[in-house]
Amino acid sequence: SGNRQGDQVSPRRNPARETVTVRVPGSTSNCGSGFDTLGLALNLHNRITLTRTTSDVLRPERAGDARAGELVQAVVTEFFRESKAAPFGLSYRIEGDVPPARGLGSSATIIVGVLAGLDALAGEGRTRDQLARVGTAIEGNPENICAGIFGGFTVSRWAPTAADYGDTVRIPVSADLAFVVASPATEMPTKQSRGVLPATLAFHDAARSVNAAAFLTAALVTGDFEKLRLVRTDFMHEPYRLPRIPGARESIDRGIAAGALTGWLSGSGSSVLCVTRPALATAVAAALKAA
Secondary structure, eight states, X not given: OOOSOOOOOEEEEETTTTEEEXXXXXXXXXXXXXXXXXXXXXXXEEEEEEEEEXXXXXXXXXGGGGGGHHHHHHHHHHHHHHXXXXXXXXXXXXXXXXXXXXXXXXXXXXXXXXXXXXXXXXXXXXXXXXXXXXXXXXXXXXXXXXXXHHOXXXXXXXXXXXXXXXXXXXXXXXXXXXXXXXXXXXOOOHHHHHTTSOSSOOHHHXXXXXXXXXXXXXXXXXXXXXXXXXXXXXXXXXXXXXXXXXXXXXXXHHHHHTTOSEEEEOTTSSXXXXXXXXXXXXXXXXXXXXX
8 A cells, every 4th residue: 555644643522422433544663774763654544433331341342353352451451540530331343454463553553542532531631642651651662653643754762661652753754755565464463573583683783773774764854765775674673574474575675676765574574565656656566466
């Protein structure tokens, strides 16, 4: 799918029915070497609907919604732990086109959607930064959470761990870029994918990864997009993750050969993404699909 700039989270409430629907964009994260830091909202969305119930039990509206039950429960528990509002029962529904466990921020859309929905139902009026702080603590890292909340291209600061949100810089995404995603049927749960990463990196690999992430960010901020062609290799996580996804490296290479400026493994996979000019988006998509 092609995208220029994802929307910010936007809750809508119907007080009479005590129902709220939140539309949250999916996202790509890391953007190459920007591990646990860079995120970019895409034109893919999930809609999370929460409805107050008289029961104390958290209830999925449909059988398919139960897949996210453990995550939704964790978000509800964390929200009310910090809330001044008394806990209330809920049913929930998750709809949309962000596939789960593909590196496109599906879990972040659910976390953000449930947090924003609960905030609307409870009438607390938390700021986006406050939502980002809680969401990051639940997710364990900020990049997809912040892309989902703020939209656009986000650079997130954390310390001392990736679960401790500091702040986010949001950068609008130019209409002169399109983002083409290939998402295979293979699921790649983030926990499983993080398990293949090394505990430490060689100094030279760390240095050239920092260099690549900084250069990519500068190219996106300044609009000097042709320089993205110089940022096509990551040494932070892709060497350990790409070999586990059949065709992933070949797909990125074919997209670049078809004219894409750059490409990367989206999040922990299994999706890959190429950045291109809009006029070449169809050709790049065909190249990714053919790999």
